[in-house]
Every structure is written in structure tokens, then in C-alpha cells.
Amino acid sequence: MSIRRLPPELVNRIAAGEVVERPASALKELIENALDAGSSQVGVRLYAGGLELIEVADDGCGMAPDEMRLALERHATSKLPSDAIERVTSFGFRGEALPSIASVSRLTLESRVRGADGWRIEIDHGAAVGEGPAALPPGTRIKVEGLFDKVPARRKFLRSPRAEYAACLDAVKRLAMARSDVGFTLEHDGRRILTLQPADAPTRVAELLAHELDRHGVGIDCERDGLRMTGVISLPTFNRGVADQQFLFVNSRPVKDRLLVGALRGAYRDLIARDRHPIAALFLEVPLDEVDVNVHPAKTEVRFRDPSAVRGLIIGGLRRALDAESQRSAAREQAAAPVMWTSSASYAPEPGLSVAPPALREDQASFQPLSFVPQARAEPATAPVPSYPLGVARGQVAATYIVAEAEDGLVIVDQHAAHERLVLERMRAAREGGAVARQALLIPEVVELEEPDCDRLEGAAVELAEMGFEIERFGDTSVLVRSVPAALGKTDVKALAADLAGEIAELGGPLSLRDKLDHVAATIACHGSVRAGRVLSVAEMNALLREMEVTPRSGQCNHGRPTWVKLGHGEIEKLFGRK
Numbered sequence: 001m002s003i004r005r006l007p008p009e010l011v012n013r014i015a016a017g018e019v020v021e022r023p024a025s026a027l028k029e030l031i032e033n034a035l036d037a038g039s040s041q042v043g044v045r046l047y048a049g050g051l052e053l054i055e056v057a058d059d060g061c062g063m064a065p066d067e068m069r070l071a072l073e074r075h076a077t078s079k080l081p082s083d084a085i086e087r088v089t090s091f092g093f094r095g096e097a098l099p100s101i102a103s104v105s106r107l108t109l110e111s112r113v114r115g116a117d118g119w120r121i122e123i124d125h126g127a128a129v130g131e132g133p134a135a136l137p138p139g140t141r142i143k144v145e146g147l148f149d150k151v152p153a154r155r156k157f158l159r160s161p162r163a164e165y166a167a168c169l170d171a172v173k174r175l176a177m178a179r180s181d182v183g184f185t186l187e188h189d190g191r192r193i194l195t196l197q198p199a200d201a202p203t204r205v206a207e208l209l210a211h212e213l214d215r216h217g218v219g220i221d222c223e224r225d226g227l228r229m230t231g232v233i234s235l236p237t238f239n240r241g242v243a244d245q246q247f248l249f250v251n252s253r254p255v256k257d258r259l260l261v262g263a264l265r266g267a268y269r270d271l272i273a274r275d276r277h278p279i280a281a282l283f284l285e286v287p288l289d290e291v292d293v294n295v296h297p298a299k300t301e302v303r304f305r306d307p308s309a310v311r312g313l314i315i316g317g318l319r320r321a322l323d324a325e326s327q328r329s330a331a332r333e334q335a336a337a338p339v340m341w342t343s344s345a346s347y348a349p350e351p352g353l354s355v356a357p358p359a360l361r362e363d364q365a366s367f368q369p370l371s372f373v374p375q376a377r378a379e380p381a382t383a384p385v386p387s388y389p390l391g392v393a394r395g396q397v398a399a400t401y402i403v404a405e406a407e408d409g410l411v412i413v414d415q416h417a418a419h420e421r422l423v424l425e426r427m428r429a430a431r432e433g434g435a436v437a438r439q440a441l442l443i444p445e446v447v448e449l450e451e452p453d454c455d456r457l458e459g460a461a462v463e464l465a466e467m468g469f470e471i472e473r474f475g476d477t478s479v480l481v482r483s484v485p486a487a488l489g490k491t492d493v494k495a496l497a498a499d500l501a502g503e504i505a506e507l508g509g510p511l512s513l514r515d516k517l518d519h520v521a522a523t524i525a526c527h528g529s530v531r532a533g534r535v536l537s538v539a540e541m542n543a544l545l546r547e548m549e550v551t552p553r554s555g556q557c558n559h560g561r562p563t564w565v566k567l568g569h570g571e572i573e574k575l576f577g578r579k
């Protein structure tokens with residue numbers, strides 16, 4: 001066996017496999033270089049999603065001809081002043097990006113240092129094919145053509161120009177948010193897509209995120225133990241089917257870090273359905289020695305010295321902001337609250353954006369029969385309206401919605417969604433205050449289920465008991481239910497047991513006990529709730545309204561939908577053309 005050094009072209013190819021996966025990753029590296037060069041303006045041009053051409057032009061410091069040659073060599077970098085990798089603040093530091101890209105494309109590098117002449121170097125798949133003088137303004141312009149054209153193994157994994165373009169756009173947005181002080185332009189197939197002037201961070205974020213966030217967003221600014229988090233997140237009711245609008249930054253570096261994404265998810269737990277995703281732009285500032293950015297070739301993941309502190313700051317900070325917002329939604333004095341809910345029905349969402357109900361077994365079942373015979377009950381509006389934020393019940397529509405009159409408008413409540421939330425919050429409060437009140441069944445109920453379901457319930461017996469749901473195994477295919485949570489009232493024990501088994505099967509994975517309990521609680525709450533279709537007495541309706549007013553997070557159901565909407569007097573007048 002003979003050991004030999006790999007030829008440099010091969011080394012670059014191998015590195016390219018790690019650093020440059022697709023046009024968007026090459027683009028990201030080029031923009032990062034432009035930003036590291038101190039540019040104040042970065043122009044990006046793409047053709048066919050970057051498959052045909054990626055061009056990045058900047059007005060940064062530029063390079064002299066011999067620096068350009070060096071820049072194209074592996075492990076040549078100007079960015080490690082004292083060889084202290086722990087303290088880098090530049091995007092780049094590995095000296096790998098340019099040679100890697102140059103090894104899998106035709107690359108033209110043009111650059112000019114202020115006060116000197118410009119120079120051009122052309123590289124074809126790693127081999128220098130020409131150089132000479134170039135005319136360009138001070139700065140650097142890099143053109144990458146035919147990326148992966150000669151690397152079939154890579155080309156196979158590329159997607160359509162459309163999909164590659166989407167990834168490129170995402171890369172530009174992330175870096176443009178990271179550096180709002182820099183101006184950006186983006187052109188695709190000859191069309192101008194973005195023109196961003198230098199701005200402060202909130203302005204830049206607002207330009208690049210769904211504009212609905214000015215009404216459906218919550219501003220974030222918190223600090224703990226030297227960690228700071230700023231940014232904006234969406235209200236739970238304003239969510240998306242894909243997690244493509246989550247922009248996370250650590251010390252101004254865009255990251256797609258699992259810990260951070262997980263913490264964001266955690267903050268919305270039980271406020272949003274599992275298949276829906278919040279929108280967020282969050283900027284974390286962490287002392288340099290608390291974070292290692294050199295753990296991933298594309299530097300999109302980082303390692304924190306104290307991950308739990310970071311997780312705690314994110315979940316705690318976001319949760320507090322969301323809770324404050326949800327209480328505000330139930331308090332009439334705050335003008336923004338009605339806007340928040342009523343507007344959810346009256347704006348045209350961007351494709352993919354949604355405030356619509358997420359699909360959920362339970363709700364599909366209870367909301368299906370819409371072909372009802374019109375039915376409603378009304379209370380005469382004689383009594384003066386006492387000043388309750390959610391008003392007094394005036395009637396019920398389709399045995400599903402409560403219509404109430406408040407001082408400042410008309411309130412419509414989804415009775416099932418609202419009640420479900422109340423039950424969940426009651427159970428959670430009980431759990432936090434110690435044991436959940438349980439209601440022993442006079443005669444324990446034998447529930448027949450399939451054997452795997454019985455196994456699941458038995459396996460989770462301890463956790464379920466904490467929720468007030470006591471079971472025992474009773475033969476191969478049944479369990480004995482001894483008590484149910486008191487918050488439930490009368491309930492169909494068998495259906496609840498079957499649903500819980502299903503829930504546990506779905507959760508399966510390595511979720512923490514607490515996470516599981518919350519999901520289980522949500523399932524139980526759903527069962528204990530007043531169904532759509534149940535006729536309520538006036539007293540019951542008013543009791544529900546009063547409880548909603550004092551319950552935190554009652555503005556949305558467990559799946560992130562609003563539980564009530566308010567039509568202000570002004571809006572009603574508008575509907576009738578009186579205004």
C-alpha cells in the first residue's frame with residue numbers, strides 16, 4: 001500500500017462537496033466574501049436559478065493581482081489576524097470557498113483596489129486559463145458559470161432552476177437581514193427582484209418578511225446573563241405550512257441551527273398545530289467566547305458553550321412576549337387587539353401564508369356537518385351592556401358560535417375552540433399547582449382496545465396518572481380506567497382512551513416528559529370540551545365568556561386558531577356603507 005498526497009485539484013473538489021452543494025451555497029459564499037471585504041453595496045445577478053450564471057459585484061476593498069492568485073489557492077485567507085479562530089467576526093476564515101467553487105465551474109475573478117488598475121483571472125474547473133487587465137470600478141466582481149456542469153455526480157442532485165432560484169433568494173434574504181447596513185440588489189433572468197437601501201435592522205426585516213407581520217407580529221427584545229435577543233415573531237394565529245420564514249442569526253451570522261430552531265418551536269408548543277410553523281427573524285448576540293462557529297463547513301451551525309442558557313432565553317423570552325400578547329387580545333382597552341383578530345379574516349394572505357384552520361382529526365369531525373338547517377337562538381337586547389371585554393351573550397348560531405354584544409362591537413366566539421383552550425389552561429394550572437384533580441369513576445370502566453394501544457397506554461400510565469387519567473392493564477386487549485381528570489366533566493372514556501393511545505403512538509420519539517404531557521393535555525382538553533353542535537343556555541354562554549376573559553392565552557385554541565373575533569362598531573358601519 002502506498003500513501004500519497006492528494007493532488008490539489010482533488011482536494012478542492014472534495015472541499016467543494018462540503019462547501020458548495022448547489023448554486024445557493026456558492027452564492028452565499030460569494031456574498032459573504034463581499035461583506036467581509038467591507039462593501040457598502042452588493043449586486044447579485046443570476047440566470048436560471050444560478051445554474052447558468054451567478055455574479056456578485058461589490059464595492060469593497062478589492063484585491064491586487066497577486067492577492068487574487070492567492071485567494072484562489074486553498075487555505076489562503078486574509079481573515080485570521082492572530083490565528084485565533086475562536087474570535088473570528090468575519091463570515092469567512094477557512095480559505096476554502098473560492099478554490100472550491102473554482103474547481104467545479106468556470107470562474108472569472110475581476111478585482112480592483114482603489115487607486116490601482118483592475119485585473120482579471122479566469123479559471124476553468126480548477127485550471128488557470130487566462131488573465132489580464134480588466135476595467136471595473138474599485139471592488140470585486142466574480143462570475144460563476146456552468147456550476148457542476150462537468151460534475152455529473154453533483155448535477156444529479158440539483159433541482160429545477162425555479163427551486164434553485166428559491167434557495168438563492170433565501171440566501172440573499174438571510175445575508176441582507178444579517179447586514180442591514182449594506183445595500184443589496186438582486187436580478188434574476190434579467191428582472192430586478194430586490195432593491196434594498198442601507199437601513200436599520202427592523203426596517204430591513206420588515207422589507208423582507210411577510211408584510212402582514214406589522215399587524216400579526218410581536219416585537220422581541222430581551223436579555224439574560226449576557227445574552228441578548230431581538231427581532232420579531234408571528235402571533236400563533238399567523239403561521240405557515242412550511243418553516244421557510246424562520247431567519248435566525250447568531251452574532252449577525254445567519255444560521256440554521258437545530259438547537260435554535262427547536263427552541264423556537266418549543267416557544268410555540270401548544271399554541272400552534274404540529275404541522276404549522278411560525279414566522280420569525282431573531283437576532284442573538286452572544287459573547288464571542290460562548291460560541292464556536294467552526295463546527296460546520298458552510299458555517300450554518302454553531303456550538304454554544306452553554307446550550308441550555310440559550311434555549312432558556314429563547315423559549316422564556318418568546319413565551320413571555322406571546323403570553324403578554326394573548327392577554328392583550330382578551331382585554332378590550334388595547335386598541336390593537338380587535339385589529340389583530342378581525343383583520344385575520346380580511347386580508348389576502350400570501351400564497352402559503354395562512355390563518356386557516358390546520359387540519360386536525362378532532363376538528364374535522366366536529367366541523368364537518370355544515371349543511372345544517374339554519375338555526376339560531378336570540379336573546380332580546382334589552383339589558384344595558386355591562387363593560388365586559390367579550391360582552392354579553394345575545395345568541396348562538398348553528399349551535400357552534402356564540403354571538404355577544406360588547407360595548408365596542410360584536411363578538412363571535414367559536415365555542416368548541418374556546419372551551420378547549422379553557423380546559424387545557426385549567427389542567428395546566430392544576431398541574432403546576434401540584435396534582436390534577438381527578439374524578440374517580442364509580443364503576444371503573446373496562447375499555448377494549450387493540451393490544452398495541454393497550455401497551456402504549458400501559459407504558460405511559462405514570463404520566464397519564466399525573467394528568468388525572470388512571471388506568472390499569474386488564475388482560476391483553478383491554479385497560480381499566482379508574483379515574484379521569486376532573487376538569488373534563490362527563491366524557492366518553494372509551495373514545496378518550498383510544499385517542500390518547502393514538503396520541504402517544506404519534507409522539508413516539510424521544511420527547512421530554514413535559515412535552516408529552518402537554519400534548520396529552522391538549523388531547524384530553526379536546527375531549528372535555530363543549531362540542532360544536534351543542535346548544536348552550538344563556539348562562540352557559542356567559543360563563544364561557546367570563547372565563548375566557550380571565551384565562552391566559554384564551555385568544556387562540558390549542559391549534560393556534562383564534563377563538564373569537566370582534567367586529568368593531570366602525571367596521572360594522574363600514575359594512576353597511578355608513579362610513
Ligand SMILES: Nc1ncnc2c1ncn2[C@@H]1O[C@H](COP(=O)(O)OP(=O)(O)OP(=O)(O)O)[C@@H](O)[C@H]1O
Nearest residue numbers: 033034037071077078092093094095096097098140
Ligand atoms: N469580494 C472580495 N473582496 C475582497 N477580497 C476577497 C473577496 N473574495 C475573496 N477575497 C479574498 O480571498 C480570500 C479567500 O476567499 P475564500 O472565500 O476562499 O476564503 P475565506 O473567505 O477567507 O474563508 P471561507 O472559506 O471560510 O469563506 C479571502 O480571505 C479574501 O482575502
Ligand SMILES: [Mg+2]
Nearest residue numbers: 029033092097
Ligand atoms: Mg469566504
